[in-house]
Amino acid sequence: MSTTGPLRRSSGEGRLFPFLTGAAAVLVPCLVAGIALVLWRESLLSIREFGFAFWRTSIWDPVAGQFGALPFIWGTLYSSLLALLLSAPVALGIAIFLSDLSPHALRQPLIFLTELLAAIPSIVYGLWGIFVLVPLVRRLEIATPAWLKGVPLFEGPPLGVGLLAASLVLAVMMVPFTASVAREILKAVPSAQREGAYALGATRWEAIRMALFYGRTGIIGAVMLGLGRALGETMAVTMLIGNNPRISLSLFAPQYTMAAVIANEFTEAADPLYLDALVEIGLVLFLITVAINALSRVLVWRVGRERTVRAGRPVPAAAV
């Protein structure tokens, strides 16, 4: 244990206290390392069998013993990036409204409502998605004019379930999260920056733009955090995306994501190779989300915030 600074032992301090509390604390990084290790070990069969071809092959046929995970990467990235495109502007708009534009009386209620949106469980989004969103999307798909249907982006039968439905729900789920982190960033921008802009004759937007510029790395971090969350989202996606392991550009086509395939097929997987293949998908999902969260953490902290950042889950209401 380091003996610099606050750990310099005075006569009133035992060894036991830092040791015991430290022992509990060290469990946290050990857990993260442990998860990585366990995932690695349990996917060895699949890694040894397929190597990197696992991620280039697009045939996923457990019955025939063929495991190619490309469709899952495709589906995960496509749905998450589309959701990002849809949610980021809305989330930023909300953040700006709450930090700069909202009348004082509205602020707290709106923040509460945003937190409420974030607190709705994934399964409830999925449930609502199946019975409300999917029929709506199906109607939209049916209403697509014939000439548009020729475009690869819109081809396919109007099933309702598919990439579009999943992306829409993902976007709704990402918004409150990105908005709350972005709002914290904007709050941390010194008011002197905005005042400086106003004093030069800036309009409302121009002053806000200066604050956005000041906090730009943090805001990018906030958006990345939202992306990280979308990548790992399971229930709502698997209920709405159609769970079909094929690579398709079409928004209407049923597709599959990494999280969804694990959720769906893990309990059915009988042979060790199948299981290990699924775990390997979990391992890569783990690595991707860790990388994104680590990067976004660095970005968000660069704005000089002392406050903690919850990577992946909205801030519990009590932790002020």
Add this chain to the structure above:
Amino acid sequence: MSWNRLRRKVVSGAVVAFCAAAVVLALIPLGFILFFVIGHGLPALNAAFFTQMPKPVGEPGGGMANAIAGTLILIGLAAGIAVPIGIVSGIYVSEYRKTSLASAVRFSADILNGVPSIVIGLFAYTTAVLPFQRFSAIAGGLALGIMMIPLIVRMTEELLNLVPPTLRDGALALGATRARAVFTVILPAALPGILTGVLVALARIAGETAPLLFTAFNNRFWSTRLDQPIASLTVQVYTYAISPYDDWHRQAWAGATVLIGAILTFSLLARAMTRRLERMHRP
């Protein structure tokens, strides 16, 4: 007004309008969801829902009593794992905040927070299901507990840091050891906030489904045994939602309503408690 000034004003007004629209846009799905879930769920909530077990496949009726009990047991297990570890770790990170271990813990907590819940389920499966060759409530509790740990650690650290240094100085000046100061003065001061945060974290994980899919699995019967698969509200709702039976759909809405109701209650409670605490500490 010059052309340039007019243009700037219009752009500024448009941005303001866009931001307000964004807020409305976000509130629409919220209202939509709440309206639908509660609208369908409330009528389906009856005494049977809370007291009966699920009926066999295809038969109408029955309830989710076992699932509700299961969820309560699971979050109890999770709390049992996460609260001690989380609070003690939080104490370490707050007391020894400049050490490299503290930085490592903070970093790992944020990373752990961002790990998808399905991956945590995989980890819990490997460590708590495989060795015993069976699904169990403990495995589910472990998965949920792992998810809770980072929340508790960070929150404890923040709340301990918020305790005014004068309290600590007072205790130390009276001859207390560091440990004693923490456990008798600082921690109690932060405790109400910590408890509130634990409640909120519990509400959060009570809504999780993915990590339970292959740890606690599911159970059609009443079971409170920790070494057997156990039902949970979330997994039950999921199972019913993707089934082809209307009656099960009805019950899924009911289950979702209970979930949302519980989370809403917890959030409001936590908010009220936080506000009361803030008022107490204000000079």
Add this chain to the structure above:
Amino acid sequence: MTAVKIETRAKPRVPGRDEAKAEEPMILIEDLTLHYGDKPALKGISMQVPKNRVTAFIGPSGCGKTTLLRCLNRMNDLVDGVRITGRILVAGRDVYHGSMDVTELRKRVGMVFQKSNPFPKSIYDNVAYGPRILGTRSRAALDQAVERSLGSAALWDEVKDRLHESALRLSGGQQQRLCIARALAVEPEVLLMDEPCSALDPIATAKIEELMDELKSRYTIVVVTHNMQQAARASDVTGFLLMGELVEFGETPKIFTTPGDRRTEDYITGRFG
């Protein structure tokens, strides 16, 4: 009345200077009252700020001098719950009238803050910010404006070779002069300065006071200061505020040597801080 030993700089007699006194004031304040919610912060203030001079507001902490300053460019609009009655006329136009465009007002009435607040951009981009939002696009015109403003702020020689470096690398005094240059770049008529030297060392302070003296031939300057010696040195006209009221207002030498009000004298002689 005791003679107060505060040095006032001997001002050269400029022919026609006293005739200038009869000119239209740059800023006319009539019975200005401001409330933050229920609390009154300014009570019935009336004064005439002369053109092309340095006017100082002095007074103890909390007397309202910064609040008064911020009324002049309507920066108080940014605070929730502010109520204002009375009139402020800048160059003859009512600042709070419905037809007044706030962004235009702030172009004509510039402000420098207590703590310098350069934007996290280059020196060039900081100074060019104002002209850019006003529509100047041409590189040549911007270059000219930047050089002119930095020159007026006595900063050009020090930074001309590193215009594209980050403004945050400058020293405190340089940053403040940069903020002055930034404010001057939009060619205001009035420059408001809110305790501009309070965060600066004596050398940097002296530079800025020198600047104020140079600038007043082209701009009207209003400066808030808690440093009485500075007010005595650098201003032509001084207003003493106490608890939201304007106690006394007049030529600086007179205020500091023969104040008319007992309270002014007490403040100046240091009976209260």
